[in-house]
Amino acid sequence: MRQVKLVSLLVREYDAAKRFYTESLGFDVVEDMAHGDRRWITLSLPGNHCALALELATTSDDVALVGRQAGSFPLLALDSADCIGDFTRLKSRGVKFFGEPETGPWGTGVLLEDLYGNKLFLSQET
Secondary structure, three states, X not given: OOOOOEEEEEEOOHHHHHHHHHHHOOOEXXXXXXXXOEEEEEEEOOOOXXXXXXXXXXXXXXHHHOOOOOOOOOOXXXXXXXXXXXXXXXXXXXXXXXXXXXXXXXEEEEEEEOOOOOEEEEEEEO
């Protein structure tokens, strides 16, 4: 094995999730193809080889997990070269944060949430 290639994210609606991750967080659309009544949508941060696959929650079990896929932990950690700058830019786009960026021996980071309430951690290593 060489790397993580794909992470699935359960969503309630394809276009709203695609819009949030691209317009608010800066992901690029890698693929968006129709497959009958479903779509294959993958998103990635520029230069990243790991993609986020938007998976439409259709069963009651899947719907119950939307926004809570990682429980109380961050679903994703997003690496930043400028955590404070990214925080400021994302906040101006309406992204909800849990406080201000904090600095510790590990670097600078801040918790945010996606449109469904999944926690994401934005961090810049020292």
